[in-house]
Amino acid sequence: MASTPALRSQGLLVGYGESAATAVCPPIDVSVPPGAGLAVVGANGSGKSTFLRAVVGLLAPLGGKVEVFGREVDEREAEFRSAVATVMDEDAAFPALTVREHLLLLARGHGVAKASDLVTELVDEFGLGERQRAMPAALSSGQRRRMLLAAAFVRPRKLLVLDEPEQRLDAGMRDRLVTRLRAERAAGVTVVMATHDPALVGAASHALLLTESSVRSTKPAQALAFIEAL
Ligand SMILES: Nc1ncnc2c1ncn2[C@@H]1O[C@H](COP(=O)(O)OP(=O)(O)OP(=O)(O)O)[C@@H](O)[C@H]1O
Numbered sequence: 001m002a003s004t005p006a007l008r009s010q011g012l013l014v015g016y017g018e019s020a021a022t023a024v025c026p027p028i029d030v031s032v033p034p035g036a037g038l039a040v041v042g043a044n045g046s047g048k049s050t051f052l053r054a055v056v057g058l059l060a061p062l063g064g065k066v067e068v069f070g071r072e073v074d075e076r077e078a079e080f081r082s083a084v085a086t087v088m089d090e091d092a093a094f095p096a097l098t099v100r101e102h103l104l105l106l107a108r109g110h111g112v113a114k115a116s117d118l119v120t121e122l123v124d125e126f127g128l129g130e131r132q133r134a135m136p137a138a139l140s141s142g143q144r145r146r147m148l149l150a151a152a153f154v155r156p157r158k159l160l161v162l163d164e165p166e167q168r169l170d171a172g173m174r175d176r177l178v179t180r181l182r183a184e185r186a187a188g189v190t191v192v193m194a195t196h197d198p199a200l201v202g203a204a205s206h207a208l209l210l211t212e213s214s215v216r217s218t219k220p221a222q223a224l225a226f227i228e229a230l
Contacts, residue, residue: 004070006159006190007032007055011064014047014054020063024050026215027064030208034158037181037191039201041223042210043230048194049089051210052163055192056086068159082110085157087148087165093136099123099147100132103154110155118154125180126150127173142168149177153184160184162193166200178203198224 008031013023025047032038040048053059054066057075066073074080094102100119107115123132126146136144145168152160160181166174174197181191181203195201207223209216 003034005031005067006034006036007038007066007068007192008070009055009064009066012051012054012061012066013063014050014059015062016050016059017062023062025210026213028208028210028215030206030217032190032192032206034190035185035188036206037185037204038193039204039207039220039223040192040194040210041196041201041207041226046210046212048210049163051208052088052161052192052194056084056088056161058088082156083158084161085152085155085159086161087152087163088161089163089167093144093147095136098133098135099128099139102136102147103150106151107154112155115154122150122154125176142170142173145169146173153180157184157189159190159192162191162195164194164196166195166197174199196227196230198227201227 009028012028013020015023028051040051042048054061057073068080068084097105100123103119103122104115107118112118123129126149128143128146128150131139131143139147149165165177169177178199185191193200201220201223204220207218207220209218209223209226
């Protein structure tokens with residue numbers, strides 16, 4: 001029997017108004033098996049972030065439905081929050097905690113064993129070693145982005161939802177992120193990401209192509225060709 005998809009949407013309409021007529025793109029039908037990687041690709045303003053907001057429950061669907069591991073999205077459910085790790089297009093960090101304290105708080109809050117060792121590993125992987133005692137306001141924008149990415153990996157996760165994770169990262173860090181996402185998938189974690197980055201698309205197994213007039217499930221190779229033609 002086929003396993004329950006990690007993410008499935010049917011006739012999903014997303015947008016910021018009240019009615020289906022205000023949807024920012026055509027209905028989205030997609031099914032992502034556990035351990036797969038979905039690259040969501042499209043021009044600026046095509047609806048990638050809006051789709052991801054609906055996937056993580058920040059935006060209610062205007063029509064259709066979206067399910068994560070077979071259940072309608074409800075970010076208030078503890079089970080949903082412990083399964084879904086997100087890095088969205090926002091700068092959310094505790095202003096009065098250092099980088100290390102922020103990561104430790106998240107790990108311990110999620111009941112991670114050996115939280116301190118894990119945080120040390122991630123601080124190293126994300127190149128934050130020398131800044132781990134800095135407050136978020138004292139970080140560069142790229143360092144803040146690294147901290148937010150590291151935060152997604154200090155906690156339990158079955159589905160990672162990333163909105164343009166390549167933003168503000170230098171080339172070396174992008175490479176490390178690609179390696180990390182491949183390892184996540186190999187460990188059974190599902191990755192759903194909006195991206196304009198060919199290397200990240202290369203780490204995906206599935207692609208969703210958004211345009212004003214169409215939404216198409218396709219292969220990463222087609223998504224790459226689309227990005228290159230933009
Ligand atoms: N908070 C909001 N309220 C109203 N409209 C919004 C809001 N956020 C985005 N939009 C509009 O919704 C449409 C889709 O935006 P979205 O951010 O999903 O695009 P995107 O594909 O992620 O673009 P980009 O590649 O630039 O990040 C755009 O027309 C945008 O102007």
